[in-house]
Amino acid sequence: MISTTTVKETQFTEQFRNLLKSETNDDLRRLREEAFAAFSLMGFPTVKNEDWKYTNVAPLLNSQWSATSGNDDAAVDQRFDQLKAFNFRRNGFTALNLAFADLKVVHIAKETSLAEPIELMFVADENTAIFPHVLVIAEAGSKATIVESYDSPGKSFTNSAIQVIVGDNANITHYRVQRDGIDAYNVGTTEVSLGRCSRYDSTNINLGSALSRHDIDLKFTAEGGEAFVDGLYMLNGSQHHDTHSIIDHQVPNCTSHQTYKGVLNDTSRGVFNGKVFVRENAHGTDAQQSNKNLLLSDNARVDTKPQLEIFNDDVKCAHGATVGQLEEEELFYLLTRGLPMTLAKNLLTYGFAEEVINKIGIESIKSELDAAVLNRLGAEI
């Protein structure tokens, strides 16, 4: 007798055995096996797990997925230690990602500045599961922009991971845009480590999927780093999005800024959980965090939990969260200029979201997201 929970996880067992047959790299095969063993042990997280309290992944597990994956990038050989450093034991999803990892290495050479953005686009076919795993290594003094986008039109399961290693004095801009179709499931993890005096500026846009979850885990490993971890989730219908982030100030004199905004309509649900750790020796830390939510319907809901854990006195930290509706005075102002109620509401909502979109430096991405936001509102502005 097999319990239903087990069936959901065991659907991957046979597929994993097949994948191993074609894995020719011994180190990688061992790592995949280790990860799959961890997955088998942990299973998928349930709402009993504190980190998944508000996000029930059961709907995703009730489907059968055909795993398409297992490609190796030859460059992984030289980067094996970095791949091994991925915390696959974080949860069942990360373990499964590494087991099936579709590997790709992006290497930005020392003191190199890339004029064109590096585009990483992931599209899963109907009823398939994809497991992209990208290692980004930005060597010392390099500069680049990464555009990571998810655009699966139908019912599919994306389980991705990206590890970004920002070298000393390197400067990385990272846009992550999740615009999967409304029947898709998307779970992703971003691990970032920052070297001395490096800069990492990320904007994470979540518009698609029935259910999506993004984990961000950022560490400062040397002094003088600066990070921006910003985002927007804009949800309609019964969409569910969950962002969990950890910003870890392990060393002195680093700065982090986090601005996350949520726009929730209909019966959608958002979760924001942002932890900022300031370790004992991390003096001179400057950490700002905010999460603002706009509820457009009485039936939408958001659970927000910004958390600061500070173990050093010589720091500057601020955090806050708001959940609100459109301001009556702002609406009245727009109405008195002749804008009908629906347009006035859309314009204010657009303005709320635009604060995140406006920081995007690439005009083509910005205008595309502009259009996506308007499309989401069903508005012509």
Next chain:
Amino acid sequence: MLLEVRDLHAGIDGKEILKGLNLQVKKGEVHAIMGPNGSGKSTLSKVLAGHPSYEVISGEVLFEGNNLLELEPDERAREGVFMAFQYPVEVPGVSNSQFLRLAYNQKAKHHGQDELDPLEFNDYLKEKAKVVEMSSEFFKRSVNEGFSGGEKKRNEILQMAVLEPKLAILDETDSGLDIDALRIVAEGVNTLRSSENAIILVTHYQRLLNYIQPDFVHVLAGGKIVKEGGKELAIELEEKGYDWVKGAAGSK
């Protein structure tokens, strides 16, 4: 008659503030409504613009002979009623030009006129901005966000210039302005003043009326107009103070 207010009683939060106000405004006229704090000046502006928090208890407001009170605020605006706010609201993330074009086009559409595309509108806006000496730098910025007090008030007059209302109510537009900003705002209003529109200046101080000469001055106290006259009344009021008319409120 452009605007006719008949025996208007109105208030907020169950408290009656306007207690039988009468006012008649014709095209081509500039009216100043003056009064001490708490006299009901702001309530009158908000009721005319249709603020949802204010409640009309009784009385009538006719705009070009039609019942204004049954219209929503946006319908009033498209019919040609404009209110410049005492405290203009900031709208982050929405550019001034985007906002003004939307407002312009809503009105144009309502009146069966051609809507303007961004390029056409930009030319139109540049022309209008001269009225308040605003540079095109302001078009790209978010509506009122990070504007100084003077810039916000100039932006209100720019909106008036763009929307070309039949009736403009300027609610304490002079408050918080330094002398230069006051001059620019007043000159803007004077440029926009015509035989085809009417302006109601709501103000506490006579100062603004040195720059914009009203045809009529109405003194509001205790929710009623207690004294009316020409522009000389404002000067008399400045000399004698509001206590002079407050007595009249009781006796009238």
